[in-house]
Amino acid sequence: xxxxxxxxxxxxxxxxxxxxxxxxxxxxxxxxxxxxxxxxxxxxxxxxxxxxxxxxxxxxxxxxxxxxxxxxxxxxxxxxxxxxxxxxxxxxxxxxxxxxxxxxxxxxxxxxxxxxxxxxxxxxxxxxxxxxxxxxxxxxxxxxxxxxxxxxxxxxxxxxxxxxxxxxxxxxxxxxxxxxxxxxxxxxxxxxxxxxxxxxxxxxxxxxxxxxxxxxxxxxxxxxxxxxxxxxxxxxxxxxxxxxxxxxxxxxxxxxxxxxxxxxx
Numbered sequence: 001x002x003x004x005x006x007x008x009x010x011x012x013x014x015x016x017x018x019x020x021x022x023x024x025x026x027x028x029x030x031x032x033x034x035x036x037x038x039x040x041x042x043x044x045x046x047x048x049x050x051x052x053x054x055x056x057x058x059x060x061x062x063x064x065x066x067x068x069x070x071x072x073x074x075x076x077x078x079x080x081x082x083x084x085x086x087x088x089x090x091x092x093x094x095x096x097x098x099x100x101x102x103x104x105x106x107x108x109x110x111x112x113x114x115x116x117x118x119x120x121x122x123x124x125x126x127x128x129x130x131x132x133x134x135x136x137x138x139x140x141x142x143x144x145x146x147x148x149x150x151x152x153x154x155x156x157x158x159x160x161x162x163x164x165x166x167x168x169x170x171x172x173x174x175x176x177x178x179x180x181x182x183x184x185x186x187x188x189x190x191x192x193x194x195x196x197x198x199x200x201x202x203x204x205x206x207x208x209x210x211x212x213x214x215x216x217x218x219x220x221x222x223x224x225x226x227x228x229x230x231x232x233x234x235x236x237x238x239x240x241x242x243x244x245x246x247x248x249x250x251x252x253x254x255x256x257x258x259x260x261x262x263x264x265x
Contacts, residue, residue, distance in 0.1 A: 010038060010041040010042060010045075011041060011044070011045050014026060014041075014042055014045040014046070014049075015045055015049065018045075018046075018049050018051070018056065018058075021056065022056075024056065024057070024058050024059070025058075025059045025060075025061060025121060026042060026058065026059070026060045026061070026080075027061045027062075027063070028042070028060065028061065028062045028063070028072075029063055030062075032064045032066065032067055035062050035064060035067060035071045035072075036071045039060070039062070039071055039072050039073075039074050039075055040074050042060060042074075042075055042078075042080075043074035043075045043077065043078040043080075044074075044078075046058070046075065046078035046079060046080060047078045051078055051079040051080065052078065052079030053079075054079075057081075058079070058080040058081065059080065059081045059082070059083060059114070059117060059118075059121075060072050060075040060080045060081070060082050060083075061082070061083050061084065061085055061118070061121075062082075062084050063084065063085060063086055063087075064084065064086065065086040065106070065137065065140060065141040065144055066137055066138055066141040067084075067137070068084075068134050068135075068137060069082055069083070069084055069108060069109070069110060069134055070134075081109075081114045081117070082109070082110070082114070083107060083108060083109040083114055083115070083117070083118035083121075084106075084107070084108040084109075084118075084132075084137075085105055085106070085107055085118055085121065085122055085129075086105065086106045086108075086132075087100055087103050087104070087105045087106075087122075087127055088103060088104045088105070088106070088144060089103045090148050098126070100125045100126045100127045101126040101127075102126065102127070102128060103126070103127045103128065104127065104128050104129075104130060105122040105125075105127035105128065105129045105130070106129075106130060106131075106132035106137075106140060107119050107122055107129045107130065107131055107132065108131070108132045108133070108134050108137065110134075115131060119131075154226070154230075155174065155177070155181070157220075157223050157226065158173075158177055159173040159174040159177060160173075160220075161220070161223075162176060162177060164219070184196065184198075193237055194237045194238075194240075197234060197237050197238055199234075200212070201231055201234040201235055201238050201250060202234065202237075202238045202241070204238070204242045204243070204246040204250070206246065206249045206250060206253060209231065209250065209253055209254070210253055212227060213227065213228070213253065213254075228254045228255075228256065231250075231254050232251070232254050232255070235247060235250045235251060235254065
């Protein structure tokens with residue numbers, strides 16, 4: 001595992017880096033809510049060190065998949081160039097040096113020269129850069145969250161239900177699901193989502209879906225909403241191979257009718 005870097009005050013770290021007098025990248029690897037504040041701290045030092053007069057080439061980078069380049073505007077005003085590099089990767093606590101190898105990296109910049117610089121930086125780190133428009137970042141980030149974070153939440157749901165069915169620990173339940181999960185993911189990559197879809201919705205087994213909903217209503221009502229929403233997406237994928245009557249039956253079973261005002265009181 002990588003060693004934890006020493007904690008150094010922002011101002012001291014920037015001044016030390018600037019003293020090298022070479023082309024430089026300052027990478028703000030901080031929580032999203034801290035980016036603007038740290039950018040202001042960096043800019044304060046850059047102004048004090050007269051970066052704009054020194055001619056030193058400086059790139060300030062943040063790694064938020066959601067937030068715009070505008071968070072780094074103080075650094076621009078102080079004479080730096082700015083970019084965002086966001087790897088499509090999940091970083092577990094036991095990360096290693098290969099965590100970015102062959103990983104797609106979204107690069108956002110305001111001009112072609114800085115974009116090319118950001119892409120070279122991503123490549124030097126082992127990644128595969130691709131350009132991302134600043135205005136497209138929220139939608140891009142939503143896609144990444146669904147693919148990674150919500151996938152983890154679904155594994156927690158599945159593990160909880162399997163543990164209830166088979167006993168043992170949650171860790172054992174998750175391990176039992178591993179071959180199914182990894183094979184499914186491989187099939188999605190090899191054949192695309194529509195062809196990788198299997199299970200009761202893909203087969204049009206309305207009775208099985210009804211049984212699942214009854215079980216969830218009895219023991220895990222909170223999971224029922226997720227099951228319905230995702231099963232409706234599965235119906236959209238499976239519809240071309242199902243007859244119209246089966247599609248209507250699945251929609252009717254999975255769609256919750258809107259609540260009338262008097263029912264919500």
